[in-house]
Amino acid sequence: MGFEERRETTSLGGVAGNGLERLCKIGWDGIRVAPTEAGIERIEANFQGNGFSAHRHDTYAIGVTLQGVQRFKYRGAERASCPGQVIVIHPDEVHDGGAGTETGLRYRMMYIPPEMIAEALGGKALPHVSTPVLTDPVFQRSLIEALQDLDSEMGDLRVSDLLAVLASCLNRFSDDARPVRQTLDWPVLKMCAEFIKEHAADPIASADLEAVSGLDRFALSRQFRAAFGTSPHRYLVMRRLEQVKSGLADGECLxxxxxxxxxxxxxxxxxxxxxxxxxxxxxxxxxxxASLA
Structure with a gap:
């Protein structure tokens, strides 16, 4: 219980030349969002005090603290990440977040669909990293390279390499060494996910997904959760919320x-x-x- 122990001192000064060390002053609250690329969302967030109340999303949230102390509650304990440390939040895990000191907080984070990690690992079960704050130079360097320029696309080759490296890092820190006994029908699961994306604004029933997949609703639910880290219903809700965020960013009323x-x-x-x-x-x-301004 309590805050994560920091085993070595890491600062952004140690990663000079990657473009992140210039971020040295926190003067406003805001979220800067890069264009979504290959299903991966990247953001920079700046906060004084509390940033987010308790919530959960259906992606891996993987990022690095740039300035200040990033504090959050996760799995019944208070956690803290200092500059240079890596944060890993597993899909569907409840957490909050904010600045741990009066100087404020700045961090960058990427949200990766879990099926991308599973595919990068050759269809293995999702790695489950129970320790959310890590000090690891390989992990840190990969994130900094991917997050250093939010104004430019990473490109297909860079995304593929990033997924391979991050999947390897997650697997290395995973606390689940059990053999995989469940065989996942990836083509069917992808068809279901695509169906949900395409029809997110429409009513979707279990019978619709049964017709698409050929699986009964219970087998589909088990396989879907193993592949995507969440239930088909939660996946649908998150796709709807993505449309809402896009509409709000374009100026639509609530x-x-x-x-x-x-x-x-x-x-x-x-x-x-x-x-x-x-x-x-x-x-x-x-x-x-505020970030755009």
């Missing part, structure tokens, strides 16, 4: 974004939004606008 995203109404959307991202859609839009 009610219109909710309807376009497939939610019953604005209130329904707002509840799911806060559970997934730890803040209201209005606050997210405000922070995103």
């Amino acid at each position: 009610a219109a974004a909710a309807t376009a995203g497939g939610f019953a109404d604005q209130s329904h959307m707002s509840r799911h939004f806060k559970r997934a991202f730890g803040m209201s859609p209005g606050k997210w839009r405000q922070l995103n606008a």
Whole structure:
């Protein structure tokens, strides 16, 4: 219990030349979002005090603290990451986040669909890293290279290499050494995921996914969770919320974004939004606008 023990001193000065050391002053709260590339989202966040309330998402959240102390609750314990340390949040794990000191917090994070990690490992089960704060130079260097320029695309070759390295790092720190007994039907699972993405704004029932996959709803649910780290329903909700964020970024009002995203109404959307991202859609839009300004 308590804060993570930091085993060695790491600072951004030790990674000079990668472009991150220039970020030396925290003067505003905001979230800077890079264009989504190959399903991977990259952000930079700046906060004074609390940033996010308790929430969970259906991706791996992997990042590096740039400045300040990044504190968060995770699996019943208080955690803290200092500059240069790596953070790994497993899909569907509840956590919050914010600045641990009065000087504020700056960090960069990437959100990686878990099926990309599983595929990079040759279809093995998802690595489960129970220690969310790590000090590892290979892990750190890979993240810094991927996160140093949010204004430019990484490119296909760089994304492939990044996934291979990050999957290897996650597997190296995984606490689950059990043999994989479940065989996953990847072509079928991909078809289901694509169906959900394409029809996210429409009502989708278990019978629809049974028709697409040829599996009964219970077998599909088990395999889907093993491959994607979450249930088909949660996957659908997150795809709808992605549409909502896109609409808000384009200037849509909350009610219109909710309807376009497939939610019953604005209130329904707002509840799911806060559970997934730890803040209201209005606050997210405000922070995103502040970063652009």
